[in-house]
Amino acid sequence: MPESAASAEFGQTPSNAEFSLSRADLAATLNAVTDAITVQRPDGALVWANPAAARLLGYKTPEEMIAAPVSAVMERFTIMDEEGKPFPADLLPSRRALLGEQPPETLLRWKAEGSERVRWSLIRSSPVFGEDGKVRFAVNLFRDATAHQAAIRSLQKSESRLAILATASRAILGAALDPLEIAERLTEVCVPTLGDLCGVWEIHAGQPRRIADRVQGAPQSWFELEGPSRAVKRALKGESTLVDGQEQPDHRSFVVVPIPGRSGPLGVILLGRNDMRTPLSAKEVELVSEVGRRAGAAIENALLYAERSRAAEVLSRSLVPAELADVPGLDVHGFVRAAASGVGGDFYDVVSLADGRSLLVIADVCGKGPDAAALTAMTRYTLRTLSRYYASPAELLRAVNETLVDQLPDGRFCSLACGAFGPSPEGIRISVAVAGHPKPIIVRASGKVENCGETGFPLGIFYRLDLEERDVVLQAGDSFLLVTDGCVGEGGAWESALHAALSATPSGSAAETAALVEKVALGVQPDHPDDIAALVARYPGTS
DSSP states (O other), X not given: OOHHHHHHHTTOOGGGTTOOOOXXXXXXXXXXXXXXXXXXXXXXXXXXXXXXXXXXXXXXXXXXXXXXXXXXXXXXXXXXXXXXXXXXXXXXXXXXXXXTOOOOOEEEXXXXXXXXXXXXEXXXXXXXXXXXXXXXXXXXXXXXXXXXXXXXXXXXXXXXXXXXXHHHHHHHHHTTTOHHHHHHHHHHHHTTTTOSEEEEEEEEXXXXXXXXXXXXXXXGGGGGSHHHHHHHHHHTTTOOEEEOGGGSTTOOEEEEEEEEETTEEEXXXXXXXXXXXXXXXXXXXXXXXXXXXXXXXXXXXHHHHHXXXXXXXXXXXXXXXXXXXXXXXXXXXXXXXXXXXXXXXXXXXXXXXXXXXXXXXXXXXSSOSHXXXXXXXXXXXXXXXXXXXXXXXXXXXXXXXXXXTTTSOTTOOEEEEEEEEEEETTEEEEEEEEESSOOOEEEOTTSOEEEOSOEEOOBTSOSSOOOOOEEEEEOTTEEEEEEOHHHHOTTSTTHHHHHHXXXXXXXXXXXXXXXXXXXXXXXXXXXXXXOEEEEXXXXXXXX
């Protein structure tokens, strides 16, 4: 064999053939390695260690470490798996390597006796076999992974906190119009993800009142303990409280934060953990405080929405009569529900015509808000004023139109439907006129449902308004319904659903029929973006 080939076979090249490592050189090389290295013989005793291993395991020199019994070395540490649970000694990589196995690289966490500092190491152990095939010794390499694992867990905690905040935001938004539901959703987000118990208080008559709580792994009575109770009262002053479990007789930790509002705390959140979990920390205070801030914004919006809705309801009720005028021989009932987006332009009324007949009217001025309400009031009182001079519904509407056409702003109009009631040999005769509005509905005692009237143009668009009257007769048990778009949908989108519901219950009173109309409308569109109004007249018949 050529000399160059022989040199290559033994790991040398012609350029380094004269160079070789002595035993001392190899020891110096291993001692210079920053990772900890140890060598164990089959009985587990240490036979060699580098300085990095001695430092890692708390010895001054490798010699001191080698001189110590293996049992004494092991007793200096608590070894855990990645989850923090005790790690069985017989599964340690070094033990498995001494049995001839080639264990995978293993990540372990550990802490020295008398220290609370947790460290992490990646351990790789390999067996070295003799010519007889038996294990001569095992080489163990320890790589410090503490900084790396701390970074990973910090990132995981950050991601977890962001996930919790995202979950809380979705939960709060899902209940954004109801403060009580917001409180319930908060407790669902916090337990068991963040703690074992969570309570939410509101301020009622200047005092905290718990409106939601969730408990898992803790007694309900814990909310009433002196420590949490004092912290809740402090939170009403805007203070946050963190209590470490060591301060509590039951070793529970808890955090209490205010739910902030524009003018001061709106309420309080309390989050607690039992003694089986890691105590709450300042990081959790920040997290729960952020959840509280988001809840505060949602609650303020909900309160603002509720106030706006109440104002809309009050204004809407002011546009309809507090009590309907009596109509001889008829059971009459009406309602109006303002749109969720604010007050609109629906109204109804009962007025007297020049010939003494009662006229039932329902109308919808296009638009929303105060402007629509003002036009609604103008339309209603114009109609009431002129009704005494006209005996025909169509003629009355033409007169109202002439008054409104110059007063309604461009693009605004009013749709209206009405019926004048008078006696008839067959029962009650109704003269119906419709101006751009959903046609009135007749519900027969037999359950048959039909529309009546002939639709013309709305009021306020053209100076000349051509309308036709159509007569219909109510017999005993029949009902006459006037409804707005909110009850049947734009273009009558769900009018068939309303007809089906009315046909199934034809014999109800006027109030029951009106309630059925509202139920159907809200069932189709719970958020009711449009006003919902109806006026029902039922003819019970003569007794």
